[in-house]
Amino acid sequence: MCGIAGILTAPHAGIPDRALDLITDSLTHRGPDARGVFSDQSAGIHLGHRRLSIVDLSAAGAQPMRSRRYVITLNGEIYNHRQLRNELDREARINWRGTSDTEVLLQLIERHGIDASLDRIEGMYAFALWDCIEQELVLVRDRFGEKPLFIAQTDGAIVFGSELRAIMAYPGFDAETDDEAISLFLQLSYTPETRTIFRGVQKLRAGHVARLRPGDRHFTSRPYWQAKHSALEARVRAMTTNACAKDTLVQIEERMREVVARQMVADVPVGAFLSGGIDSSLIVALMQQCASIPVKTFTIGFDEAAYDESGYARAIAEHLGTDHTEVIVSSQDALDVIDDLPEIYSEPFADSSQIPTYLVSRVAREKVTVSLSGDGGDELFGGYNRHSFSVHLERKGRFVPRALRPPLGLLAQSLAGSRQQKLLSTLQRLTGGDKISILAEKLGKLGTALQAETDLQFYAALLRRDEGVIDGDDLALALMPLHDGLSNRGHSLAELMMLLDTLTYLPGDILTKVDRAAMAVSLETRVPFLDHKLFDLAWSLPIEERIKHGQTKHVLRQMLGTHVPEALFNRPKAGFGVPIEHWLRGPLKEWTIDNVSSFCADFPQYAQRTRQTLSAYLKGENHAHHYLWNVAMLQSWRTRYCAKTHTRSSAA
Numbered sequence: 137m138c139g140i141a142g143i144l145t146a147p148h149a150g151i152p153d154r155a156l157d158l159i160t161d162s163l164t165h166r167g168p169d170a171r172g173v174f175s176d177q178s179a180g181i182h183l184g185h186r187r188l189s190i191v192d193l194s195a196a197g198a199q200p201m202r203s204r205r206y207v208i209t210l211n212g213e214i215y216n217h218r219q220l221r222n223e224l225d226r227e228a229r230i231n232w233r234g235t236s237d238t239e240v241l242l243q244l245i246e247r248h249g250i251d252a253s254l255d256r257i258e259g260m261y262a263f264a265l266w267d268c269i270e271q272e273l274v275l276v277r278d279r280f281g282e283k284p285l286f287i288a289q290t291d292g293a294i295v296f297g298s299e300l301r302a303i304m305a306y307p308g309f310d311a312e313t314d315d316e317a318i319s320l321f322l323q324l325s326y327t328p329e330t331r332t333i334f335r336g337v338q339k340l341r342a343g344h345v346a347r348l349r350p351g352d353r354h355f356t357s358r359p360y361w362q363a364k365h366s367a368l369e370a371r372v373r374a375m376t377t378n379a380c381a382k383d384t385l386v387q388i389e390e391r392m393r394e395v396v397a398r399q400m401v402a403d404v405p406v407g408a409f410l411s412g413g414i415d416s417s418l419i420v421a422l423m424q425q426c427a428s429i430p431v432k433t434f435t436i437g438f439d440e441a442a443y444d445e446s447g448y449a450r451a452i453a454e455h456l457g458t459d460h461t462e463v464i465v466s467s468q469d470a471l472d473v474i475d476d477l478p479e480i481y482s483e484p485f486a487d488s489s490q491i492p493t494y495l496v497s498r499v500a501r502e503k504v505t506v507s508l509s510g511d512g513g514d515e516l517f518g519g520y521n522r523h524s525f526s527v528h529l530e531r532k533g534r535f536v537p538r539a540l541r542p543p544l545g546l547l548a549q550s551l552a553g554s555r556q557q558k559l560l561s562t563l564q565r566l567t568g569g570d571k572i573s574i575l576a577e578k579l580g581k582l583g584t585a586l587q588a589e590t591d592l593q594f595y596a597a598l599l600r601r602d603e604g605v606i607d608g609d610d611l612a613l614a615l616m617p618l619h620d621g622l623s624n625r626g627h628s629l630a631e632l633m634m635l636l637d638t639l640t641y642l643p644g645d646i647l648t649k650v651d652r653a654a655m656a657v658s659l660e661t662r663v664p665f666l667d668h669k670l671f672d673l674a675w676s677l678p679i680e681e682r683i684k685h686g687q688t689k690h691v692l693r694q695m696l697g698t699h700v701p702e703a704l705f706n707r708p709k710a711g712f713g714v715p716i717e718h719w720l721r722g723p724l725k726e727w728t729i730d731n732v733s734s735f736c737a738d739f740p741q742y743a744q745r746t747r748q749t750l751s752a753y754l755k756g757e758n759h760a761h762h763y764l765w766n767v768a769m770l771q772s773w774r775t776r777y778c779a780k781t782h783t784r785s786s787a788a
Contacts, residue, residue, distance in 0.1 A: 138199070139163025139186040139655075140209040140285075141297040142264050143306075144273050146351035147180045149292060152307035160184030162305040163298055166211070166655045174200040174207050174266075180350035181266050181273060185209040188658055190402050190506060191217075196234025203246045205269055210238045211298050212261030212283045213662065215398040220244055220256065250274055254345070254360045258398075258667065262298065262340070273348045279361045280512070280666040281329070281342030281643030284651060287355065288337040294348055294355065299652070301482035303337055304777060311336050313778075316610060318739070322766050323602045323611050325486040326644045333484055333773075342643050361668065363638050367675040368625050374676035381681050388673045389695055395670060396422040396508070399662045404505035407432035409496055409661075410460070412448025414692050414705055415510030415519070419664055421456055421699035423508065430459040432504055436496040437464040443715055451704050463499045470495065470714055471723055477769065478776035480656040486769035487645050488716045488762075494653040501657040511646050512665030515638045516674040517689045518630060518682040522598045526629040527683050592619045595633055599641070601762035605745050615640065628679050717761040720768075721754060731768040738774070 141159040143151050156173055164171075167186025174183040185199040190213065200209045214220070217237035224230055224243055233239060237259075244253045245265065260282035265274040275296060277285050288295045288303045288311070295306045303309060311334040321327045330338045340346060346357040374384070400406050400423060408420050410433040423431045433453050437446025446462050453460035470491050477485070480494060500507045514520050518527075596612040615636065622635050647663070654661045664670075674682070677691065684690035696705060720728045732750050736743035746767060752758045 138188050138211045139166030139298045139302070140211045140262065140264060141184040141302045142209065142273075142295070143182040144294040144348055144350060144352070145180040145182075145292060148178055149180055149351075150177060151182060151293065155307050156182045156184050158305045158307065159295065159297055159302040160186060162301045165658060166298060168658050170198060172199050172209075174202075174209075176266075179266075179268075179271055181207075183207060183209045183264060183266065188505070188660060190404055190660055192234045192236035192239075193403050194234055197236035197238060199238060201236075201238050201242055203242045205246055205267065206242060207266040207268065208238065208242050208245075208263055210241065210261060210263040211285075212259055212263070212278065213237060213399075213660070214241050214257050214259040214261065215395075215401075216256075216258040217241070218401075250276075250345070251360065258669075260662070260666070264296065271350060273350075275340055275346045275348070275355075275357075276360075277340045277342055277344055279343045279363075279668050280638070280647070280663075282647050282651070282663055282666060284648070285340040286332065286337060287340055287346070288334075289354060290336070294352060299482045300332060300334075300337070303334075304482075316614075318770070319606055319608075319610055320614055321484055321486075321770060322742070322763065323600050323606050324644070325601050325762065325766050326648060327484065328614060328640050328644045342639075363671070364622050364625070364635060366668065366672055367627075367631075367635060370672040370675040379676060381677060384673060384676055385681075385691060385694070388670065388691060391667070391670050391673055392418075392664065392695070393422055393425070395664045395667045397426045399508055399664050400426055402506050405432070405503065406506040406508070407434060407500055407504035408508040409433075409500065409510070410435050410449045410453060410458070411510070412445055412450075412452050412705070413510065414689055414696055415513035415665065416449075417452045417510075417700060417705055418513075418692055418696045419508055419510045420452070420458060421696065422664075424456045424458060425699075430457055432500075433458040433460045434496055434500040434503075434507065435460070435462045436492050436499065437462060438470070438492075438714070439464055439466045440715055443713055448704070448707075452700060455700055455704060461499060461503065463495075465495055467715070467719070467723070471719065474724070474727075475772075478773040481648075481652045481773075482777075484770045484773045485648060485652070486762075486766040487649050488714055488765055490649050490653060491714050493649050494656060497654040497659050497661075498657050501654075501659040504659070506660045506662060507654070508662045508664060509650060510665065511650060511663050512642065513689060513692055515634055515642050516665055516671060517691050518634060518679065519689045519692075520633075520637070521688075522595070522633055523630045524683050524686060524688050525598075526633055527679065528686065530629050591623070591629055591632065592616060594629075595619075595636060601766065603749070603758065603760040603763050605749050605760065605763050606742075607745075630679050630683060716765050717759065720761050720764055721756075724768075725754070728764060728768050731771040732764065734775070735767050735771040738771070 141163060143156060145151060156175060160173060163186045167188045169189040170187040172185045183200045187199060200207050214237040217240040221240045230243055241257065261278045262283035262285040263276050275285060284298055286297055286300050286303050290306065295303055297303055313333055314335045317327050317331045317333055327333055330341050332339060340357060343359050343361040344357040345360050346355050348355050396419060408423055408431060410416050410420050420431060420433055435446050435449035438444045450462055473491050473494055477490060592615060593612050596615060618636060618639050622632055650661050682691055732746060736746055749760045750764060753760045753764060
């Protein structure tokens with residue numbers, strides 16, 4: 137895993153002094169081991185690379201890398217590079233310089249072209265490919281969006297990089313913040329793709345390729361792989377072949393073993409994050425089967441018992457016999473990270489689990505350079521509460537007239553209000569369920585969702601993290617193009633949500649969180665669940681096999697049960713959380729007030745509602761901690777970056 141950057145101009149146009157150095161070196165944390173650049177001013181192409189050496193640690197793996205026709209700068213890993221190398225050797229006599237996956241990809245493209253090569257590679261990647269003959273730049277991002285790629289349209293140049301910081305490092309960068317992107321961020325805690333916080337700067341969509349020529353001022357992209365098409369084709373194949381669910385389950389486990397084994401291959405130490413949940417536990421169990429020595433596993437625990445899940449991970453590790461590292465951190469340890477978050481993420485980001493994700497990455501990096509994670513299992517196999525709830529709603533909804541849903545929604549919202557805290561406390565004691573704040577939050581979301589008129593509004597209501605502070609339907613409108621491409625394909629409501637999660641929440645939140653947190657400490661993360669052949673197998677199963685008897689991820693539970701006693705993992709789903717609600721009223725109170733005040737001054741259109749929300753929150757009258765965390769993180773980012781770059785606020 138590395139950092140890539142580049143500039144495309146008109147031929148002979150030239151670039152600002154040290155521009156390539158500045159954007160490349162802004163990504164040093166992603167690749168501390170080596171640095172390389174390629175420039176051809178007469179053609180208008182300039183490429184930069186920061187290397188984290190994982191496969192072929194020698195100089196033969198250095199980038200940008202050249203073949204007869206192409207120059208490539210790659211961020212990521214091609215997991216099937218050994219297989220592809222053998223296939224290429226059977227086709228032609230190749231004088232290999234080294235053993236890197238980058239060289240294999242370059243030779244594959246040299247012989248078969250970019251389109252055929254993209255069909256054959258398996259991995260996580262974002263890369264820039266310069267065609268010296270056609271004088272064309274090709275930008276590519278992996279199928280699920282594991283690796284990021286930002287592209288900016290500036291005066292006189294197209295600038296791209298692995299993180300937004302590379303764009304902002306370009307001399308004279310001058311952009312206006314995007315009001316609609318800010319509204320979406322305040323609702324979601326992240327900026328949904330392809331948007332960024334700036335107008336004129338985009339993220340290349342997952343599974344897409346863009347082609348540009350010197351002098352181009354704008355770009356378009358096209359998909360080479362689409363989750364919606366792959367899911368539909370998998371379902372049709374299963375129906376036409378009368379595929380047996382039992383046989384498919386066997387194929388899923390076989391594919392997972394193969395994927396995990398491939399992703400354990402590296403020329404540096406490899407380990408895994410272990411939360412004790414179903415997904416990471418299954419990954420570690422399969423890793424331990426493949427390994428000849430105990431797998432190194434890593435867990436972060438908290439000294440606040442209500443947020444400490446480390447005991448579950450410890451029990452799994454002991455059962456599997458891993459070489460387990462557990463670090464218990466204090467609230468102060470976590471709080472100390474907050475000031476660094478804008479630097480770590482380089483774009484506004486406010487999923488509060490970013491804090492423990494960074495902490496566990498920092499611990500893992502002390503012993504390994506690569507760590508596997510269990511992300512993606514929820515999207516493929518139906519793991520979120522909204523998935524199971526939607527299955528239940530579709531099954532039972534016919535007994536509840538749609539006209540009754542809005543009143544039920546209003547009732548749920550009233551139960552979530554501050555005046556009902558005693559009732560919630562009683563309910564919590566009786567059920568042994570979630571903490572009051574989480575229970576109230578879920579009731580509030582459910583209440584809003586039940587009042588929705590469409591499936592898309594229902595989904596958007598369950599996603600939102602602004603507690604209803606932001607008015608309007610801009611979130612549903614932003615999701616509409618994706619939804620309309622899925623809604624006529626015969627999917628159930630749960631499947632529709634799972635696909636939308638794969639296209640939005642997964643790359644925008646989950647993968648962003650892990651990539652930036654890990655790369656901040658130069659740790660490569662790999663995600664075995666995000667294998668496109670495994671995706672096809674998962675989608676060949678009906679939803680009744682993935683969410684069964686009210687149980688999420690039924691397939692993965694069955695698989696894990698053959699490795700670990702069910703008692704060690706069969707419990708309600710828990711997030712990788714920190715006590716943000718307590719912190720914002722306690723040790724972060726002044727920090728929150730300062731950031732909210734500054735935000736209200738910069739964005740007057742949100743000022744009245746935000747001040748009212750903060751006032752009620754500090755009195756304990758609402759549970760708006762997610763929204764206030766979004767506000768504070770946005771303003772912290774603006775303080776860190778906007779004062780040091782030529783950026784303009786469209787709200788100012």
